[in-house]
Structure formats: C-alpha cells, structure tokens
Amino acid sequence: xxxxxxxxxxxxxxxxxxxxxxxxxxxxxxxxxxxxxxxxxxxxxxxxxxxxxxxxxxxxxxxxxxxxxxxxxxxxxxxxxxxxxxxxxxxxxxxxxxxxxxxxxxxxxxxxxxxxxxxxxxxxxxxxxxxxxxxxxxxxxxxxxxxxxxxxxxxxxxxxxxxxxxxxxxxxxxxxxxxxxxxxxxxxxxxxxxxxxxxxxxxxxxxxxxxxxxxxxxxxxxxxxxxxxxxxxxxxxxxxxxxxxxxxxxxxxxxxxxxxxxxxxxxxxxxxxxxxxxxxxxxxxxxxxxxxxxxxxxxxxxxxxxxxxxxxxxxxxxxxxxxxxxxxxxxxxxxxxxxxxxxxxxxxxxxxxxxxxxxxxxxx
Numbered sequence: 001x002x003x004x005x006x007x008x009x010x011x012x013x014x015x016x017x018x019x020x021x022x023x024x025x026x027x028x029x030x031x032x033x034x035x036x037x038x039x040x041x042x043x044x045x046x047x048x049x050x051x052x053x054x055x056x057x058x059x060x061x062x063x064x065x066x067x068x069x070x071x072x073x074x075x076x077x078x079x080x081x082x083x084x085x086x087x088x089x090x091x092x093x094x095x096x097x098x099x100x101x102x103x104x105x106x107x108x109x110x111x112x113x114x115x116x117x118x119x120x121x122x123x124x125x126x127x128x129x130x131x132x133x134x135x136x137x138x139x140x141x142x143x144x145x146x147x148x149x150x151x152x153x154x155x156x157x158x159x160x161x162x163x164x165x166x167x168x169x170x171x172x173x174x175x176x177x178x179x180x181x182x183x184x185x186x187x188x189x190x191x192x193x194x195x196x197x198x199x200x201x202x203x204x205x206x207x208x209x210x211x212x213x214x215x216x217x218x219x220x221x222x223x224x225x226x227x228x229x230x231x232x233x234x235x236x237x238x239x240x241x242x243x244x245x246x247x248x249x250x251x252x253x254x255x256x257x258x259x260x261x262x263x264x265x266x267x268x269x270x271x272x273x274x275x276x277x278x279x280x281x282x283x284x285x286x287x288x289x290x291x292x293x294x295x296x297x298x299x300x301x302x303x304x305x306x307x308x309x310x311x312x313x314x315x316x317x318x319x320x321x322x323x324x325x326x327x328x329x330x331x332x333x334x335x336x337x338x339x340x341x342x343x344x345x346x347x348x349x350x351x352x353x354x355x356x357x358x359x360x361x362x363x364x
Contacts, residue, residue: 003022003025003026004026004030004033004035004036004039006022007019007022007023007026007039007043008039010022011039011042011043011046014046016043016046016047017047019039019042019043019046020043020047023036023039023040023043027040034060034063034064034066034069035069037056037060038060038069038072038073040056041053041056041057041060041073041076042076044056045076045079045080050080050083050084053076053080054077054080057073057076057077057080058077060073061073061074061077085129091157092153092154092157094153095153095154095156095157096151096153096154097153098153100152100153100173101151101152101153101154101156102151102152102153103151103152103173103174103175104149104150104151104152104173104174104175105149105150105151105152105155105171105172105173105174106146106147106148106149106150106155106171106172106174106327107146107147107148107149107150107155107158107159107169107170107171108144108145108146108147108169108170108171108172108355108359109138109139109140109144109145109147109162109167109168109169110140110144110168110169110170111140111141111142111143111144111168112139112140112141112167112168113141114141116166117136117139117141118136120139120165120166120167121135121136121139122135123162123165123167124138124139124162124165124167127158127161127162127165128158139167140316140320142313142316143313143316143317144313144316144317144320144352144355145316145317145320146317146320146321146324147169147320149324149327152171152173155171156171159171170359172354172355172358172359176354176358177331177351177354179260180260180261180262180354180357180358181201181202181260181261181262182202182261182262182264182334182350183197183199183200183201183209183261183262183263183264184199184200184264184266184269184334184336185197185198185199185263185264185265185269185270186198186199186200186206186269186270186271186274187270187271187272187274187275187276188275188276189208189275189276190275190276191276191304194210194211194212195210195211195212195213196208196209196210197209197210197211197263198274198275199263200336202332202334209261209263211256211259211261211263213304213305215256215258215259216254216255216256216305216308217255217256217257217308217309217360217361218255218308218309218310218311218356218360219252219253219254219255219301219305219308219309219310219311220251220252220253220255220310220311220312220314220352220353220356221250221251221252221253221310221311221312221314222250222251222312222314222315222349222352222353223248223249223250223251223314223315224248224249224251224335224337224343224345224346224349225245225246225247225248225249225343225345226245226246226247226248226249226337226339227245227246227339227340227343228246228340249266249267249268249337250266250267250294251264251265251266251335251349252264252265252266252297252298252301253265253353254301254305255353255356255357255360255361257357257360257361262353262354262357264334264335265297265301266335266336266337267290267291267293267294267297268290268337268338269336270293270294270297272290272293272297278293278296278297278300279292279293279296280296309360311352311356314348314349314352317348317352318345318348318349318352321348321351322344322345322348325344328344328347328348328351329344329347331347331350331351332347332350333346333347333349333350334350335349335350
C-alpha cells in the first residue's frame with residue numbers, strides 16, 4: 001500500500017489525525033500532485049478547519065481535468081457550504097428568539113474603502129449568499145446604503161458577522177424612530193443665557209423651546225426636491241404631461257441627544273422677518289433673497305456651533321431607499337412642504353436624520 005493509499009484509507013475511516021501524519025511527508029515530496037493537494041483539503045475539512053479546507057478546494061478546482069477528482073472537490077465544497085448554512089440558520093434562529101429579536105428593523109451598510117472593496121465583496125457575497133459581482137455593487141464606497149429590512153435578531157447577526165470581516169454596518173429598530181421627537185423651527189426668538197426658539201410640534205401645536213448650544217451634538221444637512229407637473233411637446237408635436245423637478249429645498253437638523261429631540265430648520269418654513277436678526281450689519285434687508293437668508297442662518301448656526309460634526313450624504317442614502325415604498329410609506333416625515341402629492345423624499349430624509357441620531361447616540 002502506497003503512502004497516498006494509506007492517507008485515503010485513513011480518511012475513509014475518518015481517522016484524520018492518522019491521515020495528517022501520513023500526508024505530511026507527501027506535502028514535501030509530491031506537493032504538486034493534485035490528489036495530495038485534494039487530501040490536504042479533505043484532512044483539513046475532517047479536522048474541522050473549514051475555512052482552510054474551503055480555500056484549498058477552491059484553489060484546486062479551476063486547474064483540474066480529472067472528472068473523478070473534480071467531483072470529489074465539488075462534494076467537499078458542498079459539504080462545507082451545508083455546514084455553514086446550518087450554522088448560520090441556527091445562529092439566526094437563536095438571535096431572533098431573544099426578547100428584542102422579534103422587532104422590525106433595517107440593516108444599513110457603511111462605506112468600504114476602494115482598496116478593500118474586492119476582498120470585502122467576496123466576504124459579503126459569502127455571508128449574504130449572493131454572487132461576488134452583485135456583492136461588489138451593493139457595498140457603498142461613500143455614505144450609507146440601505147440594504148434590507150428584517151427581524152432585529154437576524155440583522156444583528158449579520159452586523160456581527162460583517163464587522164468580523166471589516167465591513168461596517170449597523171441595525172436600527174423601526175420602533176425607535178418614535179422615541180425621537182421632531183420640532184420644526186419657525187424662528188429663533190432670542191439668545192441670552194440659553195437659546196429660545198419658536199417651533200411647531202408633530203401635532204401642529206406652536207410653542208417655545210429652550211436649550212443650550214452645548215446640548216447640540218451634530219447636524220444633518222439635506223436638500224429635498226420639489227416637483228411640478230408640466231406640459232411639453234414631444235417629437236411628434238403632441239402634448240404630453242410629465243413631472244419634473246422644480247427646485248431643491250434645503251433642510252438642517254440639529255440633534256439634541258439628551259432630550260431626544262431634533263430641531264428642524266427649513267428655508268421655506270423659517271420666518272426670517274421675526275426673531276433675531278441674521279443678516280450682517282452692512283446688508284440691505286430689502287435685497288435679501290430666501291437663498292441669502294438661508295445662508296445667513298447657516299452661518300449663524302456654524303458660528304455658535306463651531307466644529308460641529310455634520311452629516312450631508314443624504315442623497316447617496318436616498319438613492320438606495322427611494323424604491324422601498326412600503327417602508328417609507330409607513331413613516332411620518334414631519335416635513336411640511338407644499339406638494340401636489342406626497343413624495344417619498346420626505347420620509348427618506350426623516351429616516352436618514354433619525355439613523356444618524358441613533359447611530360451616534362444609541363437610544364436606551
């Protein structure tokens with residue numbers, strides 16, 4: 001009996017330690033022998049070193065021409081994939097079984113650096129059981145990408161697994177959106193020992209809110225499109241009606257984590273004629289446009305909130321979520337714009353701002 005036959009016999013008897021002992025000298029003297037390389041993978045598999053075995057199988061398979069050997073390599077890969085699949089399902093079921101695991105949640109992918117994209121895509125494909133090309137398209141190079149909804153326990157399992165392979169991601173329970181109150185700021189009344197703003201709450205009630213500049217931890221900037229229906233003449237000189245973007249409306253959210261509040265500023269709703277003066281002394285108020293007034297407001301906020309972390313990747317996030325009408329349609333936007341018909345852009349911005357809030361200030 002040859003040494004290789006002894007290896008094969010030991011593997012057949014599932015005596016992998018003995019097989020490894022017989023295999024050791026062959027790896028030095030017959031390292032290029034495809035059967036030796038196959039049994040090296042087979043022994044690793046038998047010893048429970050599945051990652052190492054899978055890598056050996058996958059490296060060996062493309063260069064094989066022997067039908068019998070090809071079949072055995074594929075069987076080995078299939079066995080490992082089955083083990084991973086069973087382990088994955090068991091872990092997911094365990095995570096969902098926890099008290100909070102049943103909550104509805106969303107999974108967000110964070111940016112992966114271009115130099116790590118190829119390796120990350122391979123790992124992502126394996127975890128999510130998709131092909132590497134699709135995986136590479138799903139991983140964002142900048143900003144955040146909405147990936148999917150699901151039960152919090154299952155999505156937390158994915159986040160833990162993704163973080164282990166250096167793919168940043170996080171989950172957010174949809175129920176937590178209700179914990180954050182949004183106030184639309186009408187104008188800043190005055191600034192003394194604290195800031196007083198006139199604002200409107202979710203029920204449409206107006207009142208005065210007081211806070212310290214130090215209460216603000218970050219801000220979120222975004223622009224929401226306004227659409228209008230227009231009539232155009234097509235190539236056949238026929239009148240057609242279509243919807244096109246009319247303008248972009250800027251928003252600025254200030255986050256107050258201690259109070260769990262968002263103060264929302266919008267150039268269409270802010271009353272620049274009331275409250276504190278925002279225009280520079282050398283400006284003529286008669287020539288101030290909405291755009292200039294908004295610029296003055298942002299300068300005022302930046303002056304009083306220097307070095308404040310700013311999140312402004314809303315557009316890239318919106319690109320990934322605007323198609324999910326069922327999710328966005330169930331969210332309250334707390335955005336008051338004169339629209340002919342509701343727009344998913346509004347709840348998309350609300351969700352983005354809340355995600356920024358929750359990502360940097362975990363809600364208890």
